[in-house]
């Protein structure tokens with residue numbers, strides 16, 4: 125079967141069928157950073173030697189002699205006797221190489237204000253900020269919380285913190301006061317860097333008031349001593365005497381003289397919280413040398429970065445791991461020129477992203493399938509009004525990209541020729557693990573395909589044995605990798621239990637996957653109670669516990685239902701307390717959606733809340749979420765024979781149709 129593009133149409137997951145594939149063009153391959161396929165087997169023969177070679181591209185104040193210490197698994201140490209300064213690797217060394225005049229950041233604010241920041245200027249600002257943080261008492265080993273919009277000061281703040289050997293904990297600006305406070309407490313942060321507000325959807329969205337609320341929770345008394353506030357939204361904020369300081373006032377006292385110190389390679393670099401299968405978010409800890417090695421190597425090779433000529437743009441917010449590795453550390457370590465855009469793709473209209481690509485001549489563009497599907501829905505006539513001919517590589521991350529969205533992305537944004545790298549990785553892996561290499565891999569829409577050189581990822585069965593081509597199973601990483609999570613902050617046991625108890629010496633990613641007949645890897649989604657909504661990870665347990673904290677709710681069950689645009693959507697089923705008389709079912713939906721937003725943040729707001737009389741449970745009392753997921757997706761309800769009361773699902777379905 126052939127479609128209008130003349131490519132072969134097929135169902136790639138079905139055994140024995142032809143799969144459409146797109147090999148790199150001869151021209152692309154010839155110029156690619158990686159175009160010799162022997163890299164795979166050379167790295168596989170001696171992964172440590174491969175990574176040691178990559179690490180040599182960084183600048184070390186003290187060279188390492190030991191590549192990997194795996195004597196106490198699963199606690200890895202990479203390059204541990206070496207020392208480096210991560211910020212100096214992203215800044216000072218480019219100046220020393222004569223690249224100070226290169227643009228580091230083309231900043232585009234949502235209202236249309238712009239700033240062009242060279243490497244020399246960025247270095248200068250980070251040095252000043254580091255001096256300012258020192259004056260506020262920040263020292264090596266401390267943690268600093270960052271709660272900021274997507275503005276250059278967010279990047280400056282991150283780099284200033286790590287320049288001092290301290291670690292940052294960036295909290296996405298969409299999180300609530302409760303979530304912010306929980307993260308501040310867990311990391312015991314003494315300083316919060318925030319902004320008055322940032323622009324979102326044409327309005328100023330306030331941040332500082334949320335910090336105030338967070339610090340006032342639980343009777344005040346947090347670890348936080350100072351709050352540093354960047355002025356951006358110019359919204360009115362209250363400043364607490366003795367605690368709150370304006371960045372622009374404080375910074376004037378500091379000049380740009382600051383010598384970076386080298387810190388041991390295993391110095392904590394950042395903590396980033398992510399949802400797990402229980403209600404409590406996990407503080408994923410990343411350290412310095414190994415993380416920077418893999419973030420920069422993958423950024424250069426997967427995106428085929430040519431720092432002297434490319435204009436790179438990753439649309440992720442710095443509140444997520446993609447923003448850490450592929451807005452801040454990877455690109456800056458590589459001396460790339462990049463675009464940072466503050467706002468949303470639909471402001472003032474759906475042409476905004478494409479106008480930015482045209483304006484700056486973006487050559488490498490990295491975004492998420494959910495955004496691509498949203499743009500597809502609006503229609504190709506919008507991007508077609510812009511000149512996107514500068515694009516030469518496209519990237520995708522966050523969830524499996526459906527082949528239809530893949531083809532649209534390639535045809536409409538990539539002129540039918542740009543390679544698409546579908547990059548699989550996680551907050552825990554720190555950097556890209558499975559992805560095509562654009563100069564080598566014949567691309568298959570919908571598949572992340574190949575483990576990166578030096579990475580041994582595999583699909584295994586329940587016994588941990590690799591499955592055959594054409595078979596499915598669970599995704600594992602079999603050998604330690606440089607940018608791997610080092611532990612869950614303050615909870616080594618949870619780290620061991622979560623990732624290493626299932627298979628012992630293999631890292632369990634939590635994803636299902638399968639090999640096709642060629643041995644390429646196709647990701648099939650999470651196998652645990654973790655949802656993926658617009659490429660963001662949410663825990664069913666966390667949202668359920670937020671719901672039952674509401675005074676009217678007796679019980680709650682949450683599922684991730686398939687959604688055309690967001691991949692999955694949060695759908696909640698709640699039983700209201702029998703004595704409560706305040707909420708009607710319609711009122712409950714509005715109130716509980718709002719409640720979850722206030723408790724966790726807007727990203728967790730349920731698409732729907734259904735009030736039901738009972739939840740489907742097994743005889744031992746376990747909620748059968750699988751059946752609720754069927755109902756939420758409007759599918760025929762699966763096998764109900766193990767239910768304690770087999771009629772429950774009929775009642776729920778009738779209630780969802782509005783019949784009860």
Ligand code: WT7
Nearest residue numbers: 446521522523524546547548549550551647661
């Ligand atoms: C989970 C990790 C990595 C940055 C963004 C999300 C899913 C991620 C892909 C992809 C299929 C993907 C997995 C993974 N995922 N990228 N290319 N194909 N699935 O980071 O919040 O830590 O979520 O996102 O399920 O486990 P995260």
